[in-house]
Structures are given as structure tokens and as C-alpha cells.
Amino acid sequence: MSEVNMELQQEVERQQMEVDIACVGFGPAMGGFLTTLTREMAAHPEDPALESKAVPGMPLQVLCYERADDIASGVSGVVTAGKAIRASFPAIAEAGIPMMVPVTQEKIVYLLDPIGASRRSTILRVGDTVLRSLLGPLRVEHDAFELPYTPGFLEKHGGMVMSIGQFNQWVGAELMTSGLAQVWPGTPVSTALFDGKSVKGVRLADQGVDKAGNPEAGLMAGMDVRAALTVVGDGPVGAVGQSITRNFGMPNGNAQHEWAVGMKMVVELPEDTPLEAGTVWHTFGFPEPEIFGFLYVHPDRLASVGIFVPSWLGNPGRTSYRYLQHFMQHPYLWRNLNGGTMRSWGAKSLAESGANGEPFLAGDGYARIGEGSGSTNMLTGSGVDEAWATGVQLAEGVVELLRAGKAFTQANLEASYVRRRRESPVERGAQAAKEARNGFHQGIVRGLIGMGLAGLTNGKLSLRAKIPAAYKQIGGLKKFYSRLKPGQLEAAKQQAASGARPLHDALMNACGWPEIAYDGKLLVTQQDALLMGGKVQAAAGFADHVIFRDHALCAACEERTCIAMCSGQAITQGDSTVPAFDREKCIHCGACLWNCTQSADGEHSNIEFRAGAGGLHSAEN
Amino acid sequence: MANTFHIVVCASTVPDPLQTLEPVTGASGPGLKNEMMLPAVLDPWAASALYEAANLAAAHPGSKLYLVSLGPKAKTQQVMMTVAQKVPFELVAVDGPLGGFTDAHSTALALAETIAAIPGLDREHMLLFGGWESASRGAGATMQIVGERLGITDQFQGVDQIKVNDDGSFEILERIEGGRHQVSVCVGAPAVLGWATGSLPEPRNSPQVGMANMRGIMPALQKAKSVKLDANGLSYVSVSLPKQQRVTRVVRDVPDDEIAREIVQWIAE
DSSP states (O other), rough: OOOSSSSSSSOOOOOOEEEEEEEEOOSSSHHHHHHHHHHHHHHOOOGGGOOOOTTTSSSEEEEESOOOOTTTOOOOOOEOOOOHHHHOOGGGGOOTTTTTTEEEEEEEEEEEEEEOOOOOOOOHHHHHHHHOOOGGOOOOOOTEEEEESOOOOGGGTOOOEEHHHHHHHHHHHHHHTSSOOOEEOOEEEEEEEETTEEEEEEEEEEEEEEEOOOOOEEEOOOOOEEEEEEOOOOOOOOHHHHHHHHHHOOTTTTTOOOOOEEEEEEOOTTTTOOOOTTEEEEEEESSSSEEEEEEEETTTEEEEEEEEEEETTTOOTTOOHHHHHHHSSHHHEEEEETOOOOEEEEEEEEEHHHHHGOOOEEEEEEESSGGGGOOOTTTBBBHHHHHHHHHHHHHHHHHHHHHHHHOOOHHHHIIIIIIHTTTTTHHEEEEEEEETTGGGGGHHHHHHHHHHHHTTTTTTSOOOOOOOOGGGGGGGGGHHHSSOOTTHHHHHHHHHHOOOOOOOOHHHTTTOOOOOOOSSSSOHHHHHHHHHSEEEEOOTTTOOOEEESSSHHHHHOOSSSSHHHHTTTEEEOOOSSSSSEEGGOOOOOOGGGOOOOOSSSSOOOOOEEOOOSSSEEESSS | OOOEEEEEEEEOOOOOOOOOOOOEEEEEEETTTTGGGGGGGEHHHHHHHHHHOOOOHSSTTTTTEEHHHHHEEEHHHHHHHHHTSSOOOOEEEOOOOSTTTOOHHHHHHHHHHHTTTTOOOOOOGGEEEEEEOSSOOOTOHHHHHHHHHHTTOEEEEEEEEEEETSSSEEEEEEEEGGEEEEEEEOOOSSEEEEESSOOOOOOOOOOOHHHHHHHHHHHHHHHOOOOOOTTTTTOOSSSOOOOOOOOOOOOOOOOOOHHHHHHHHHHOO
16 A cells, blocks of 8 residues: 555644634635625625634634645636626626637537547547538538538627636636735635534645655644634535545535546747637537537737547547647647647646535535535536635625534534525536436437437436446456557557557557647647646645555556656656656646546545645746 | 844745746736736745854744745745745735846845844844745845845855854855855854855645744734835837757667767757
8 A cells, every 4th residue: 555644653843723614615606705705794894793813803714725835826718608707707708817808609529530440439430420411501621521501509608718727817816906805815724624514714834844755854733723613615626525524424415426637738939820819619529528618818919729538438448638739739729820829838637527526515514615525517508707706705604603603513604605606507407417427328329319318308218328437447457458460569568668658648649649740839749848837836745645545556557548648758668667756847737636547445446536736837828 | 142043035936837828918017827816936045044044043042933924925934834844934925016037236226125124023133034036026136235235245146065163154055156165254243145056955844834934924924015016117129038948869778988979068058
């Protein structure tokens, strides 16, 4: 077993601090929570209900801890309907937030395979042939078929294209100007503090420890921050959310089994680009049929381009980075991207189970908001606005409880926050979307039918499916690469073993994917993307946050999907039977957590993703 | 008292150098695109001065450390959430414009007046710290002018080290040509030290230090005096930023020596 300590084994004196509300993770959900709460505090400065109990005579003491080195360091182009955000900021369009623009046109595009390397089923190949035979306005151009209409459930008209990094930056500045909430970046939180069935605050990560978590000179044991309410908004792979789920379990029947990595670039388009700001393309079909893609055009000739690689793409050699490069070179996109320059790059894990992955939203002393609380709508493919809404709902519930003089118990939070959420469009959308993606586990065609069924009937009809744990969704090498010629698989494995080329790279070549012709601007090596697209921040003195639990399982692992899917190439073959982890390359996408084929307990993978400081600081947010 | 100091560190916020910075010319002259929206950090040169100052103050009990920061209040506040976790200090905020292209004389005047007005500041025992250069105010003259306006004649620029002697004098290493240092001995405060990079690493974030600092930071921001910097008739002919030079070539089975030789050749070109 791994010898890395979860926490210091020896008894150490930890500093303690009392606050009223301790928050973890500064994203859209926390932005919604803190904006709503501090506005209420600012509007009613004399309200005794909003006075601190931790520091009498002061306003509520509200602290938010964020592991990244800044509150706006992630690359994150999104398109959102933005209804909840605009309810909070009716004049947001005039706020001058960079990279924000109303959606002007929207297309859904099926990308055919111009290379012949994509893993397409017979039925899909027949469909492709039929499409290529079409004439007139429905004809295939640039190896792509533009759907004649956008289903209503996918439409974002009236919404906006924006950058979450820029949005967070703006929200954070507004918040801090109020002086009523403190947001502390560069401060990872290792776990919630538990007292029986209650959460009593959070414990900050230890500093002054070695890679394995053992004390070194300058040890600074993480402080215990005690709070009447802990607000958990640290996303789908956050350490505090994980610790609460580990302790309290999940509601009966719920599980977080479906995931995706979203990897994207901010690209400066060529000077003569015909693409107008506000253009939104959603794609599917290439580089693999299961991979969805997008292109959102921001103002000033910037575009966010990226793909989502889902857990149900069972390919054990799946690799987001190389797939992204092939995606960008698809003729439909490349005619617009060729000549462009990468400005920024990044990736993150997305919880794709939606309502099926919803944990307990509230308990004694805690509440969960945002993506980690299962708020993402998997039918409409939107999560930012929903996350913001859940934060607003919690803040309204908290103020209601404070004014009523009620404690933050599970029952009270259920009656205030959870009730609001259940009565809101977030819940209605989540329920409609709950089974929308069921079919994808049996193939892309069945998946699209299932999604269409759910979308067009508002969730009344859907396909049934039992979704296996993420680690079980990854196929074996022999099965998945059965189309290779005899000896090709072994040759790829030998290349990987000799260190000549990572296994996934060799396998993609064997499948017919061409080598990437690096141009130094847009097509660059993965390490160049890491350096040109941002800078990884990895403050010294913290323990490694990626842990290989059972080394024997790693030694027996043939697929090594963790290496293939590591967004920053932080996990590599290494010199031992256990993969090597380099914290200074880790962008904290969390993909390793669910891209592991091994499990000791039948539910969780063999990789643990803990609290860590820093991550990728993108060059353009 | 001989070996206690009142250390004043001048340190403003600058756009995060990890971001893509793009010069633009607006109605009021040159600036950076979306500068107010760009994430900001403490000027890296001045940050070195702050860490050195904190180290010095800790080594000489009874010393005081002030951080004087000129910039938009909202930006200062945001940057303080990170900086405040590093070392203990007392913030003196000045609400002013973004730092990109302001006149060094106007900036120095505003800073000097602010420093002179700090209640309880012992100017006889003052060490004025700042960045030798700036990631923002690149004229490299600001600290010198601040010192002159405060009547401090002992000035050192490009400082990498200060060592205080028992008699209150101190030995200073200043950078000079050829990667060497000039050693000077100053009889004592007051003095201006424009820091190069120093030798201390960036301190770890300490939530405890952050919370202690925050008690003074919010009132300081609320009290921040607003200043308008005079351009003094400055005009800019052109503005540019350093360009990153990057060439990628994927090679396999090339000896280390050969790679090194190619890199040296590329740099020489």
C-alpha cells in the first residue's frame, strides 16, 4: 500500500480559528453564494441576525479558501444561457467583462472522419456513406454535416459566450470591494472536520512536509477553521467534498460514475477570420464518435476550442491532448483555425452524472453547492448557470435561517436551501436530464437516440441503463484494440516499455492516426502547451496530492490509462512498477481519479486525488 | 533602539506576468489591454524587498514593517488576499491609477507624501525598501526620487543582501557588472535600498499571518487617500513588451551534449 500520509501521523498542535461560515472552492457556485450573502449583509448592516457569533460585534465572518494561486487562473470558455447569473447582475452585459459576448449564431455539426482512423461502428459507417451522398443544402462540406436545426434543449440563444476565469475575476473583485467576505487563494483544504454526524469546519492542508506527507523543517500543521456552517463548493474532485461523501455516503441509488475531461484552448484566430463573435458550434462524431467538441467565438478574434472525452469512451488509451489536436485539424475547424495562435490551454474533470451523482445536499453543519453537488444539466450541457443558482439558493436559505434564529442543522438546511433548490428550474432541468445519457454506454447511435428522446419529451421518455463505476467503463487493451493487426499491440507495448513513446501514443499511430505536424503556434507538444498555455503553480512544502493506493494493483495494471489521460503529463511510466507523479506538471484536472482501471473495493479506483495547492495558472483566462 | 528599524516597503500591484499582456493605446495614453480586469500580483521586484524587510524586522525585535501600495483600491485588496498570508506587515494604501505608464516623478511625490504622513513613523530609523526595477514603472527611478524627497541621501540600488552589525551599521551587497557585487558599509538608517531579487524564497502562505494582517488591511483600504498622478507632459513614442522566443523540435536518441550545443547555438543567434 501507499506510504503517503493523509494527515500527519504524529500528534501536532494545530492552531484553531472560529468563523461563522467557512467556504471551500471559489467557482461560479461560490460566487453566487458570496455575492448574494454579502449583498444582504451590505443592505442590512444593522441587522443583528447578520452579526458574527464567532467575533461578537463584527459582521458575519465569512471566509473562502481556494487551492489555486488566484481566483481566476483557469482557462474556461463557456456558453451559457446565464439566466441565474443575469438575475443577480441584470446589467452584466454592460460590465465590460473581457471575452463576454451574446450568442449570435449556433450550429450543431456532425463531423465525419476524413482520416479513417476513428473507431466507427458499421451502422455509423453506413450513415456516413449516406450523408456523403446527399446533395443540395444538406450536402456534406468540409467533411461535416450541419444539422438543419438545433433542438430546443440544446439552444443557448439569448445566452452568452464567456470565460469563467474572467467572470470569476470580476465577481471576486466585486466581492472583495464589499469587504464582507474574505477569499484566500493558494490555500488548499484537506478535509472537513467531523464530529459524529456533523461537520464542524475544515482543516487546511499541512505545509512543511515532504512529498509523502512526512514533517520537514518548517512544519506548519494545517489550521482547523471551525464554523457553524461549512459551504462546500470545491467541485467534483475537491478534497472536502470527497471527505464528506466518504464519511456520510451517497443517497440510496446515487453514484458519481460518469465523468469527462474537458480540454480546451483559447486561440487567437487569423486576422481574416470570417467567424463573428458570439458564434457557437457544438460538434460530435470526431475524433472518435463519442467525443463532443465545441468552438465558441469571443470578441477580439479569440475563440475557445475544445473537446469532452467521456468516461464511456471505453478506450484504455484515450488521451485528451492528442485527440484535441486531431479535432482542431478536422477540415471543418481547421479552415478557420489554421494560422491561429494558441493563447492559453487547460483542462478539468466534469462530473457527468448530473442528478444521479447528487450527494446529500445538506447535513448538520454543512451544505453542498455547484458541480460537486450534481447541479450540472447533462441534457443541455450546461453547468455554470446552474452552479451559480445553487449558490444563490443556499445564501437565501442561510439568511432565512439566521433571521429565524435557527441552527444550521440538516433539517433546517433541507427546509431552507434544499427546498429552494427542489422548487427551482435547476431541479426541473436536472430531473429532465437525469437519464438522458443512458444510451451512450451502448454506443453513440443509441446514445443520441436516448438523448433525443429525453430532450424532446422533457425527460418523460428515456432509455434504461445501469451505469457501471467509472473504472469498469475502461475496456481492456486486447478487446478495445482488436482491430489492430497481429503484433501491433505488442509492438506498442514494447515501445512504451522502452520509453520510446507512451503507450497511448503508439496505439493511436497503430490505429492510423497521423503524427502531429507541430507548427509551434497552435500544434505544439503537450509540454509546450503546458508552458505556453500557462504556468503550473506548485508551491513547495505540500505533500503529493495524487496517490497510488495499492502499489500491487498498479504493478499488475496493463492499461495505464492514468498516464494516457493525464492532462499535463504529470503521471508517467516512471522507473518502478508504480507510475511516477510530478506535482510540478499537475494542472489539477483530476482526470486520474477516474481514469484508472484498478479498484480494491469495487467502487473506487486505485488513485486518490487529495488537496493540493496551485495547479495551472492559464495564460489567458 | 540602535538596531530596531521602521522599514517602509513601497510595493504596488502589477498585472500578473503569467497572463497574456497586450499593449494598447487609449485616450489617456498607452496601457495594457483589459488591464483593470487582468489578475494582478505584487510587483515581483518589490515583493523581494518585502520578504527581505520581513526577515530583517523579525531578526530585530521592536522593528516595524509598513507596506505602502499605490494603485486602484480594488486591485490592492485582491492582491492582499495572497500577500497578506506571506509575512506580517501594516498596510498603507494609496488609491491611484494603474501603474503601467505613470510618470516616476508624480508617483514618487505621492509615495513620499504618504510615507511622511504615516503616524508614528520614526524617520531617523527608517529603511526605505522597494524594487530596484519594477515590472510596471520601468523607469527605475521611482525609489531614488522617493528617497530624495524624504531627504535620504544614503541610497543603494540592485541590493541582494543586507547584514546589520552590532553597532547599527550595515553591510550591503549591490549588484554591479559582471555578475559581481559591490560591498558597501552604511553607518545606519535612514537609507534607501532598491532591491534586486535578494536571496530569500517566497514565504509559504500562512493563514494565521493572513488573518492577523487582515485586521489592519480592511481599515487601511477604507482610509486610503485618493491621488491623481500628473503626466508632466510625458508622451510615448512606442510601447512594446518582451516577446517570448520559442522554437520546438522533437528529437529522439540525440545525445545530451548535442542538444546542449544546439541550444547554445540558438541562443547565440
